[in-house]
Amino acid sequence: TQLLEQSPQFLSIQEGENLTVYCNSSSVFSSLQWYRQEPGEGPVLLVTVVTGGEVKKLKRLTFQFGDARKDSSLHITAAQPGDTGLYLCAGVNSGYSTLTFGKGTMLLVSP
Amino acid sequence: GAVVSQHPSWVICKSGTSVKIECRSLDFQATTMFWYRQFPKQSLMLMATSNEGSKATYEQGVEKDKFLINHASLTLSTLTVTSAHPEDSSFYICSAEPSGSSYEQYFGPGTRLTVT
Numbered sequence: 001t002q003l004l005e006q007s008p009q010f011l012s013i014q015e016g017e018n019l020t021v022y023c024n025s026s027s028v029f030s031s032l033q034w035y036r037q038e039p040g041e042g043p044v045l046l047v048t049v050v051t052g053g054e055v056k057k058l059k060r061l062t063f064q065f066g067d068a069r070k071d072s073s074l075h076i077t078a079a080q081p082g083d084t085g086l087y088l089c090a091g092v093n094s095g096y097s098t099l100t101f102g103k104g105t106m107l108l109v110s111p
Numbered sequence: 112g113a114v115v116s117q118h119p120s121w122v123i124c125k126s127g128t129s130v131k132i133e134c135r136s137l138d139f140q141a142t143t144m145f146w147y148r149q150f151p152k153q154s155l156m157l158m159a160t161s162n163e164g165s166k167a168t169y170e171q172g173v174e175k176d177k178f179l180i181n182h183a184s185l186t187l188s189t190l191t192v193t194s195a196h197p198e199d200s201s202f203y204i205c206s207a208e209p210s211g212s213s214y215e216q217y218f219g220p221g222t223r224l225t226v227t
Contacts, residue, residue: 031214042115042204042218043155088154092214097143099216103154 003027004091004102012108016078021105023089024071030092032072033099034063037086048092079109114138115207117219124195124226131191132222134205140185141207145216146178149202161188185210195226 005024013019023032031050035043047056049065049072056063060083062075072089086106090099114137124130134144142163147155159180160168167180179191188207192199202223206216 035218040202040221040223042117042206042220044218045216048214097208097214097216098145098157098160101154101156106152 004089004100006087006089006102006105008105009103010106010108012110013079015080015109015111017109019076019079019107021074021076021087021089021107022071023073023102025091026070027091028069029100030069032065032069033090033092034072034074035088035090037088037104043088076107079107081109081111083107084109113209113217115205115217115219117203117205117222119222120220121223122225124224126196126226127194129191129193130195130224131189132203132205132224134188134190134207134219136186136207136209136217139207140210141188142185142210143208144182144188145206145208146180146188146190147204147206149204149221151202155204158190192224195224197226200224200226 007022031048033048034046037043047063052067052069054065060077064073086104088104089102116135118133144161146158148158149155157170158173161180161182163182163185169175177193182188202221204221206218208216
């Protein structure tokens with residue numbers, strides 16, 4: 001069974017601070033995705049990283065895929081209250097279409 | 112584009128009754144759809160993979176006779192929770208994979224089921 005561990009599980013910060021969320025696994029994934037989910041809604045895809053060592057930027061969000069394709073990180077610069085939500089990483093299982101989700105990081109950004 | 116809808120968005124039912132949840136891909140065809148379950152403050156757990164025109168593939172520990180899945184068209188999959196019990200109360204989310212694509216899923220907004 002492939003497992004994804006996310007840390008921290010919960011993060012409460014002030015507006016303007018920087019933060020990093022980690023997603024680690026002992027398994028190799030063909031690619032890894034990051035989602036953001038707001039209460040009572042479905043997850044929304046933020047990014048897919050495919051190549052080991054890949055770095056992708058989405059405005060104030062920076063995503064990195066580890067060289068061995070087992071881990072990933074999400075860095076948010078100058079967090080804003082609108083960034084509040086549950087951030088989920090999901091590993092794409094090679095050869096299948098299924099996703100394995102991490103437990104998520106609940107981010108709360110206070111004004 | 113790539114919008115997935117679910118109906119109903121929330122439902123309350125009595126213990127012992129059955130509830131049907133619909134998942135529709137509105138602007139694309141989806142050969143494969145997925146059903147997830149999410150408990151409060153927890154992550155999504157894949158319940159089953161629904162393939163158009165064939166039987167669904169259930170994850171280990173998910174009772175196929177309790178969670179009936181039908182994927183009769185390329186834009187609609189349904190999940191029926193039969194003989195619901197309070198422990199079935201959860202947030203059910205579907206996703207749809209556009210036909211011809213791989214590893215690309217679009218999620219619906221979820222259905223909140225409360226069994227009393």
